[in-house]
Amino acid sequence: MNSYLINEKLIIQYFAGNVNDKECQLILSWLNESHENEKLLFILKDIYDGMAREQFFSEAATDEGWKRFQNQIKESQNITVLPKVKKIPGWVYDLRKYAAVLLAGILGTTVFFLIFPQKNDFPAEAVSIFEIKTQKGERTTVALPDGSTVKLNACSYLAYYSDYENNRKVLLTGEAYFDIHTNPDIPFTVRASGLNIKAYGTSFNVKAYEDEDLVETTLVKGIVNIETHDDRNIVILKPNQAVAIPKSLINTGREHDYAVTEIKSSEPAATQKQARLEAKPVLIDDVKPEVYTSWKDDKWIINAENLESLSKKIERKYDVTVDIRDDASKRYAFSGTLRNYPLEQVLDIIRLNAPIEYSVKEKTVTIKEDKQLKKKYDKLIQQPNKMNKPMGQ
Numbered sequence: 254m255n256s257y258l259i260n261e262k263l264i265i266q267y268f269a270g271n272v273n274d275k276e277c278q279l280i281l282s283w284l285n286e287s288h289e290n291e292k293l294l295f296i297l298k299d300i301y302d303g304m305a306r307e308q309f310f311s312e313a314a315t316d317e318g319w320k321r322f323q324n325q326i327k328e329s330q331n332i333t334v335l336p337k338v339k340k341i342p343g344w345v346y347d348l349r350k351y352a353a354v355l356l357a358g359i360l361g362t363t364v365f366f367l368i369f370p371q372k373n374d375f376p377a378e379a380v381s382i383f384e385i386k387t388q389k390g391e392r393t394t395v396a397l398p399d400g401s402t403v404k405l406n407a408c409s410y411l412a413y414y415s416d417y418e419n420n421r422k423v424l425l426t427g428e429a430y431f432d433i434h435t436n437p438d439i440p441f442t443v444r445a446s447g448l449n450i451k452a453y454g455t456s457f458n459v460k461a462y463e464d465e466d467l468v469e470t471t472l473v474k475g476i477v478n479i480e481t482h483d484d485r486n487i488v489i490l491k492p493n494q495a496v497a498i499p500k501s502l503i504n505t506g507r508e509h510d511y512a513v514t515e516i517k518s519s520e521p522a523a524t525q526k527q528a529r530l531e532a533k534p535v536l537i538d539d540v541k542p543e544v545y546t547s548w549k550d551d552k553w554i555i556n557a558e559n560l561e562s563l564s565k566k567i568e569r570k571y572d573v574t575v576d577i578r579d580d581a582s583k584r585y586a587f588s589g590t591l592r593n594y595p596l597e598q599v600l601d602i603i604r605l606n607a608p609i610e611y612s613v614k615e616k617t618v619t620i621k622e623d624k625q626l627k628k629k630y631d632k633l634i635q636q637p638n639k640m641n642k643p644m645g646q
Contacts, residue, residue: 264294281382381415387427390572392549397423400434401441404549407569408462428460430549433475440478447503448487449480457490458546465565468503471495471545487511488536495545498534553591560585560607560620567618571596578621582609 266272267280280294385395387409395403398417405411409427414420421441433441435454443450445461446468455475461468470479472490479487479496481503488496502511513534547554548566555563561583564575573596577583585607591599600611600618608627611620 383413383415385411388572389569397434399436402432404430404432406430406548407572425459425461427462428458428548430456430458430546432456444482446500447482448498449482449484451478451480452476458542460545462565466500467497468500469495469497469545471540471542473542473546481511485511487534488513490536493538493540493542495537495540495542496534497537502534547590551593553593555587555589555591557586557588559583560587560603560609563587563603564620567596567599571599573613573616573618575618575620578619582607582620582622585609 263272263276263280267277272280385393385405387393387405387407389407391407393405395405395411397403397413399421403411403423406428409429410425411429412424413422417423419439421436421439423441423443425443425445429443431441431443431452433452433455437453440451440453441455442452443459445459448461448468450457450459450470452475455477456473457475457477458471458473459469470477470490472492472494474492477490479490479498481487487498490496496513498511511534513536515536515538541554544554544556548570553566553570560577564577567573568575587603587606589602589606591602594602596618597613600613603609604611608623608629609620610623610626611618613619
């Protein structure tokens, strides 16, 4: 098999989604050539995700910047690093034209079917990749070739190769609920933010958004094994358990930091929050899985969640941007069950449970503390019996 020389700028453009068909084909061909190439691409993606996009572009554009990335990878992974080349090899542009079929999926979701050309430099069999993407305000259900199903939340991405039934591996960015068909010979693996989440016949939820600091997995039934990208075990989940792993640990070689802190779901919200701030995996026992998975149904369960965190879910669910103008409003916490209400009805319910005011202009929601309402709110807080009704119920 030939070793493909990949230009570092091409990889960065690939992460940004700015490559043409030939460039995408080159990347995917190189990716399928070896596990080491696949590992390297994931590492570079983590570096890209962990830095400001503009900074990554400017840093990697120089010889010195690229050498720094090479050294970082060598020190932590002991794998072959891409050579820095001045341009994409000329043979790339001599490749025969390959088929690209664009399919429209549910709720505007797009599925790409890319077939590699038959050529001596490529595998003997055609290799293809399926990609499913959702935008704000969208959800969809994906049927995998083995009978497993995936419910994909808004602003999420799922990908798998045409030889899926031989390896049962998918790549996830965002959030998904998996209902996995049992196969004792081939575990099902979700690759998310540098983690391998393995299951045989299981129902579980994975939340791994690029703009959030944690990768969260919640097990409904079966058994799930959470591993590092190089197959080192972190924790085995049992039903009604959830684990949150900081992205700051992933792909850093700090395996000793993967010691899991265990807490009960009955612990006070402040205790759970403090455990999450310690930059170590947190295992929560005796959880109610529906709190983590209700997004896929027609109800929305909220449990001691502050408005800053809740606003991200509002943005994805209703295709809006939420601008919270003050820190005090961000800290207000909410619990309760919301049905599939319109946006303004949800905002009205929030306002009934915290001293805030809001305005909606086009697709922007502005929230700030209501000073007059806060005075009344402070008086009510001193009378807890009048404040014990959960939001939305």
